[in-house]
Amino acid sequence: MNFEADKYSNGVNGSGQQPSANDLHRWLLYIPSIIFFHFPSPTSLHSYKHIKETKKSKKFLAQCSTRTHAAIAVAKLPRIPSSAPKIPLKQVEDLNLRDGSKSKIPLENNNLANNTRLDQYEAPIISTTSTTATAKLYAILEAVGDRVEMHRNIGEQRDNWNKLLLNSINMITVTAATMAGVAAGGAAGAPLLALKLSSTLLFSAATGMSIIMNKIQPSQLAEEQRNATRLFKQLYSEINDTLAVHDPTDTDVKDAMDRVLALDEAYPLPLLGKMIEKFPEKFEPAVWWPQSNKSQGIKHVKAQGKNGWSEDVEEEMRVVIEVIKRKDSEDYMRLGNLALKVNKILAVSGPLLTGIAAAGSAFVGHGSWAAIVAVTAGALASTVNTFEHGGQVGMVVEMYRNCAGFFILLEESIESTIQETALEEREDGEISEMNVALKLGRSLSQLRDLARKPSSSSDLDGSTIDEFASKLF
Numbered sequence: 001m002n003f004e005a006d007k008y009s010n011g012v013n014g015s016g017q018q019p020s021a022n023d024l025h026r027w028l029l030y031i032p033s034i035i036f037f038h039f040p041s042p043t044s045l046h047s048y049k050h051i052k053e054t055k056k057s058k059k060f061l062a063q064c065s066t067r068t069h070a071a072i073a074v075a076k077l078p079r080i081p082s083s084a085p086k087i088p089l090k091q092v093e094d095l096n097l098r099d100g101s102k103s104k105i106p107l108e109n110n111n112l113a114n115n116t117r118l119d120q121y122e123a124p125i126i127s128t129t130s131t132t133a134t135a136k137l138y139a140i141l142e143a144v145g146d147r148v149e150m151h152r153n154i155g156e157q158r159d160n161w162n163k164l165l166l167n168s169i170n171m172i173t174v175t176a177a178t179m180a181g182v183a184a185g186g187a188a189g190a191p192l193l194a195l196k197l198s199s200t201l202l203f204s205a206a207t208g209m210s211i212i213m214n215k216i217q218p219s220q221l222a223e224e225q226r227n228a229t230r231l232f233k234q235l236y237s238e239i240n241d242t243l244a245v246h247d248p249t250d251t252d253v254k255d256a257m258d259r260v261l262a263l264d265e266a267y268p269l270p271l272l273g274k275m276i277e278k279f280p281e282k283f284e285p286a287v288w289w290p291q292s293n294k295s296q297g298i299k300h301v302k303a304q305g306k307n308g309w310s311e312d313v314e315e316e317m318r319v320v321i322e323v324i325k326r327k328d329s330e331d332y333m334r335l336g337n338l339a340l341k342v343n344k345i346l347a348v349s350g351p352l353l354t355g356i357a358a359a360g361s362a363f364v365g366h367g368s369w370a371a372i373v374a375v376t377a378g379a380l381a382s383t384v385n386t387f388e389h390g391g392q393v394g395m396v397v398e399m400y401r402n403c404a405g406f407f408i409l410l411e412e413s414i415e416s417t418i419q420e421t422a423l424e425e426r427e428d429g430e431i432s433e434m435n436v437a438l439k440l441g442r443s444l445s446q447l448r449d450l451a452r453k454p455s456s457s458s459d460l461d462g463s464t465i466d467e468f469a470s471k472l473f
Contacts (some may be wrong), residue, residue, distance in 0.1 A: 133248040140256045141239045148232045155225030162218035166389040169209050170382050176202035177378030180361040184371030196364050203358030207351050214347035217278045220394030227402050228267035258290040279344050283336040285404035308429030316451040317414050323469040329407045336400035346388035353381035403473050441472030
């Protein structure tokens with residue numbers, strides 16, 4: 001069977017002429033065969049004729065496919081060589097461990113990008129001791145951050161205690177004094193008894209509340225928590241610096257742990273059992289750092305200009321220590337003792353006056369002197385309480401205690417630096433000098449001028465040092 005319908009696919013016959021009527025008639029006769037080829041019936045599939053036509057059709061389709069592929073073949077483009085720059089891996093300095101914490105873990109193999117096989121990668125060698133110390137230091141860091149929040153919250157609470165108790169005691173005292181005066185103004189019978197009883201109870205309540213308030217000193221407690229918050233923040237920053245600068249060691253962990261425990265002991269949170277004595281027999285500076293067993297004596301080391309140290313710098317530090325001891329520390333100890341004595345007098349006077357007023361109010365109506373005593377003592381008690389707790393004398397005592405401790409710590413730190421015989425193990429001399437100047441609120445030139453004045457006027461063994469080392473407090 002000839003598939004002659006191809007002759008008329010372009011509208012012309014084999015001779016290139018337009019098809020005649022007979023040609024069109026013959027072409028139309030093949031339409032049923034084409035339809036039968038595309039949609040064969042089940043019975044016609046078994047016929048030999050249909051099988052033969054199917055083979056021819058497949059051959060025709062294969063030829064058409066070959067022509068199509070030949071027609072759309074596209075020439076291959078030449079390969080363009082390209083080379084991407086190899087970027088070496090940087091050191092992985094910060095690895096998030098937990099809660100945003102970071103740890104430095106350097107990778108040994110920085111040329112991993114140059115390797116073509118994954119099995120050639122070698123795991124970084126990490127010291128087990130360093131990793132353990134880092135984990136311990138992060139645990140201490142977390143505890144320090146928690147203590148910062150605790151001391152801040154408790155400090156705000158105790159400051160509120162001071163305000164609320166002061167206002168309450170003053171209102172109770174003024175109300176009781178008013179009732180005593182009204183009772184003495186001519187009341188008789190039941191009204192007199194009611195006013196006397198109310199005034200006596202109010203004065204007694206004010207006495208009890210004053211005793212409790214003067215015992216715990218809320219303003220001093222609030223100042224303690226503020227100082228603890230500041231010092232724990234400072235410790236938190238120093239631990240973060242240690243983690244960022246180098247891999248921690250067991251010595252760093254022990255030092256941080258000792259400082260946390262020393263701060264806990266210096267500024268306790270609970271009131272019962274561990275509260276700092278508010279009225280000690282002798283004024284003592286605050287100590288919030290671990291005590292070392294090193295000798296406090298200064299060893300005179302001949303510096304040779306190594307590590308920023310020289311004989312002039314060492315002599316300057318010794319003079320600064322002497323000025324701090326003779327002027328700043330001595331002055332703050334004197335002021336601290338004075339403030340402590342004033343606070344003791346006020347703490348006793350307040351409850352004593354309210355107690356006298358309570359006794360006087362109980363005898364109102366038996367003479368004019370009783371009413372005078374009750375009203376006068378109540379007014380004085382209110383004045384004393386306002387001066388003591390409104391003026392926060394307890395906070396002033398704690399401030400002097402903290403400042404005296406600050407100067408003692410500064411003395412010990414300078415001495416421990418100077419007495420280090422190995423110069424290479426000391427803190428850099430220029431950095432140490434700058435730190436001392438900043439802590440004293442001075443510039444470097446002012447610190448050097450301070451070191452020259454005693455030596456030029458009276459020598460270190462004299463007593464005519466007329467300038468304080470600190471300009472900050």
